[in-house]
Amino acid sequence: MTEKKLLFEQGPIRPPNEARSLLLRVTRNCPWNQCLFCPVYKKEKFSLRSTGEVKDDIRTAREAADDIKALSWRLGYSGSVNNEVVRYIFEDPGYSEAYRSIAAWLYYGTGACFLQDADNLILRTPDLVEILEFLRKTFPEITRVTTYSRSRTIVRKSLESLIRIRNAGLDRVHVGMESGYNPVLKFIRKGVTAEQHIEAGKRIIEAGLELSEYVMPGLGGQSMWKEHAVETAKVLNQINPHFIRIRSLRIPERAPLFRNLKDGSFSMQTDDMLVEEIRLFIETLDGISSTVTSDHIMNLLEEVSGKFPEDRDKMLGVIKKYQGLSESERLIYRVGRRGGLYSSTDDLTRDPAAFGKIEALVQEVSEKDGVDGVERLIAQMVDRYI
Template sequence: MYFDDYDTPVFRPPSEAYSFILRVTRGCAHNACTYCNMYRGVPFQVLTDEAILRQISMAQQQNAEGVRRVFLADGDALVLSTDRLLRILHILRQSFPHLERVASYAAPQDILRKQPDELKQLQQAGLKLLYYGMESGDSATLKAVNKGVTGEESVEVGQRVIEAGMQLSLMVILGIAGAENSERHALATARAISAIHPTMLGAICLMLYRGSELKAQFEQGAFQPLSPAGLMQELYTMLEHIELPADTACIFRSNHVSNYVNLAGNLPQDKPRLLEEIRRSIDQLTKIKNWDVYNHDKF
């Protein structure tokens, strides 16, 4: 359910397909990650109270009883002050009697800017789930892709979200460090995940999007992507080194359009099965010789 005027693109996680997408900002305040072209050309803007209230009012008129989930868009809705977010969450609770959860992307800089007690207040007011594209736990990789935070800060972001009582859907990108730094990225990311204990973990494969700096680096020969078998080897190393307590139930998915092999399970319980499936896929993917046509220019 969307009520903005669509003059710039709207992105949302697949699991928010049935949510009311409430746009509170336009674009991404950071807008500098070299692998991302989502909001290129979109000047960042925080929407006015009037524009936000108009969307809520339209959703209320159309289906007040039916709205159970709300997703705050765009790329970093949490750039808004905590007071303003609390007011929006309050209005949402008043407007939709069956509201179960509000979710948002979590830009790391926004999380680090908020105090732990502010995150707790937001959780108690209904912000139950954050989607965090950590991409890597490796500081050198994060610097190379201009993520704007270090590996240590990324861990801090994840831990703060969990400590606030929110669910955390953590995303990492296979292949983002290129062929040369694959193992370092895999090991550092495994350490970060082990320190964070995310609620959900997703592993997608790097795609080189049109208009992104990383695609330009690839075309200039400055970035060497991993082969499909290399991507799975990276995931094998990462998964092998993730250590989570036995009573954790981290939902693991690697089933994005970018993935060569669909994987699903719970960590740590299903780790041996997942590793075996990955090992078998490496045997199969090693046979692909013309892999350079894959994944590089889909969007």
């Protein structure tokens, strides 16, 4: 089958809300690659891809999309990419991952496209414009194009360049702000200051692009958590991004910060401490109209989400409800959440059988290995997702 040979390059990660987007790799890896908490590209070297190479990939993705629709016609589904068509492709080991990803994208019909990898605004403006224009012409059905970038890179782009990039077809930029507190930014080697985050964020918005800022509760550890929460919220108050995305810190062994954890120079916040930190963060957000999301699996309370200012009290209510649980209920909730059974504290009362099973598991582990054993179990469960 000719379509099985259709291959194009895709990078290793995308934001959680881009899980159903068409993924195209525009640069490889991260040009900075020094953030202590980040394991993603550490052994990889950054490289630009040529416009010709990226355009070839876009052409190949187009061919794959057309092949899949033709397959649907052959199977009798009139071009619709439905369950049967997707199953046909996924059950055949001959199809490439990239090809399958196009089938999934057509199946979900989001119209969204995410440009990988870590910092695509680093491309020369004419090159990025050429890629975006070609993408929009080749895939007229695309409704939104998003990419990652760094504040340090954005402040080096003029407003005029960003407007050209927006006019060529980029809609949204995700920025890993992580913190708005300079000592934390310095400690984690983000390579950017709070002031640069503000300047970059404002310029993206002024250029008419949507801005999504990622923040990382826990990055201040136990020594700087308060300043981290308050100063990060204050920086966001000045930017007023369209989206604030919460992604709580976890430290896999392959992240450089793991060494600090082991030598005692960094102490992680516990889950309960993190909840208190996020409460302070939400309480300090003020005068903004951003949408907050906690859709990352690392977050304990994914219901801390909504639009400012109207949903502020609802978000704080979710936190208060967790904090009002007894110690054993909080432990059961944490095990249920990290095990993938719970997504809300309401789940504790929704399914008594599941509650009973988790309670028995917690009891068994704590009798055998003590409270530390339960904490280890929770850590193992959550770290599966990293």
